[in-house]
Amino acid sequence: MNKKAPAVNRRDFLKKSTAIGVGATAAPGQDRGGARAGEIRFDQVADVVIAGAGAAGLPAAIMARNQGASVIVIDANHDIGGHAMLSGGRIPLGGGTSLQKKYGIADSADQVYLDPTNHRNPEFRHADRDLVRVWADENVATFEFLIENGVVFNDEPPSIVNGGGPIWAIFDSDAVKREGWDPNPPNVDPRGWFFAAETITELAGKIVNQYQSQPIAAGVLETTVAKYNSFVEVQKDSDFGKPMPKYPIKSPPFYAAWSTPILHDTLTGLKINRKCQVIDVHGQVIPGLYCAGESAGGFALHGFPRVTVFGRIAGREAASV
Numbered sequence: 001m002n003k004k005a006p007a008v009n010r011r012d013f014l015k016k017s018t019a020i021g022v023g024a025t026a027a028p029g030q031d032r033g034g035a036r037a038g039e040i041r042f043d044q045v046a047d048v049v050i051a052g053a054g055a056a057g058l059p060a061a062i063m064a065r066n067q068g069a070s071v072i073v074i075d076a077n078h079d080i081g082g083h084a085m086l087s088g089g090r091i092p093l094g095g096g097t098s099l100q101k102k103y104g105i106a107d108s109a110d111q112v113y114l115d116p117t118n119h120r121n122p123e124f125r126h127a128d129r130d131l132v133r134v135w136a137d138e139n140v141a142t143f144e145f146l147i148e149n150g151v152v153f154n155d156e157p158p159s160i161v162n163g164g165g166p167i168w169a170i171f172d173s174d175a176v177k178r179e180g181w182d183p184n185p186p187n188v189d190p191r192g193w194f195f196a197a198e199t200i201t202e203l204a205g206k207i208v209n210q211y212q213s214q215p216i217a218a219g220v221l222e223t224t225v226a227k228y229n230s231f232v233e234v235q236k237d238s239d240f241g242k243p244m245p246k247y248p249i250k251s252p253p254f255y256a257a258w259s260t261p262i263l264h265d266t267l268t269g270l271k272i273n274r275k276c277q278v279i280d281v282h283g284q285v286i287p288g289l290y291c292a293g294e295s296a297g298g299f300a301l302h303g304f305p306r307v308t309v310f311g312r313i314a315g316r317e318a319a320s321v
């Protein structure tokens with residue numbers, strides 16, 4: 001499917017391509033045929049090129065292939081799946097899906113449209129109505145598309161809670177000295193987001209936060225810190241493979257800082273239209289460039305319902321040019 005061709009420049013690359021999920025146009029790993037070190041060569045041609053093999057990029061690729069287009073999917077990671085691989089897997093699509101019908105749940109695209117456009121809903125009330133409308137209209141088709149492509153929806157209610165956090169960064173006074181930090185207000189917020197104590201046991205008991213669903217057991221924190229310190233001793237993190245764990249956590253006072261390293265939603269991104277074409281600062285369509293997923297703006301709905309719907313649309317539209 002991927003025809004070999006002479007080197008393609010960046011402008012040609014964009015003439016008919018889809019940028020999904022990340023909006024990137026570079027193709028790492030395609031450097032061949034004598035390219036100089038650091039130089040990126042575009043020497044593969046396909047009808048649709050997708051940057052990012054995640055929850056938006058993969059539906060886009062399937063849609064484009066279903067339309068007969070040749071497709072290249074590139075990903076910066078060593079594996080495909082993106083954030084979707086870590087997710088809880090909940091995909092709240094509606095509008096009258098086969099599963100809703102099975103359980104006698106009355107729903108419609110119009111009903112789906114009303115939720116995110118309700119003026120009482122502060123998260124969505126400024127959403128681009130065009131995008132919300134096309135999203136509502138494509139809910140059912142996307143749900144059935146996911147089933148057709150092997151996504152299994154359990155009949156039971158979800159039993160898991162979201163595992164995204166909170167996560168606490170634990171460190172000691174040596175780290176504070178080493179980094180030159182000042183762990184006092186206003187640099188830190190002791191009202192639930194930052195704690196200090198003379199012992200690890202005491203620290204565990206102090207960690208109280210509205211999003212901390214259960215207390216941190218002192219024994220668990222002590223064991224975890226001791227284990228981490230043992231990794232420092234042998235210079236090998238056998239839990240997570242952190243390269244060269246350098247410093248033990250041993251000198252009081254000890255600290256716990258709220259840490260949110262996982263980005264769930266970007267809530268902003270490139271401006272797109274109903275076809276997922278990217279719009280420039282003058283309000284004009286950029287020919288050949290499409291965007292979906294977390295890198296698309298205009299509609300800050302969380303997760304899969306938005307990214308899979310617009311991924312499908314982007315792949316379909318890019319392949320139809």
Ligand SMILES: Cc1cc2nc3c(=O)[nH]c(=O)nc-3n(C[C@H](O)[C@H](O)[C@H](O)COP(=O)(O)OP(=O)(O)OC[C@H]3O[C@@H](n4cnc5c(N)ncnc54)[C@H](O)[C@@H]3O)c2cc1C
Pocket residue numbers: 020021022024051052053054055056057074075076077079080081082083084085086087088089090091092163164262263264292293294295302303304305307
């Ligand atoms: C812990 C967690 C739990 C979640 N649970 C749910 C849930 O239950 N339900 C729900 O609806 N949503 C959930 N989400 C959100 C959902 O996973 C994301 O909204 C969705 O994966 C976003 O799709 P995406 O295609 O935009 O990005 P991703 O799925 O992250 O895919 C983006 C891809 O682009 C690649 N990439 C990045 N930069 C480049 C580059 N420069 N060049 C090439 N490739 C690049 C990445 O490696 C990645 O593979 C969860 C998210 C997290 C983190």
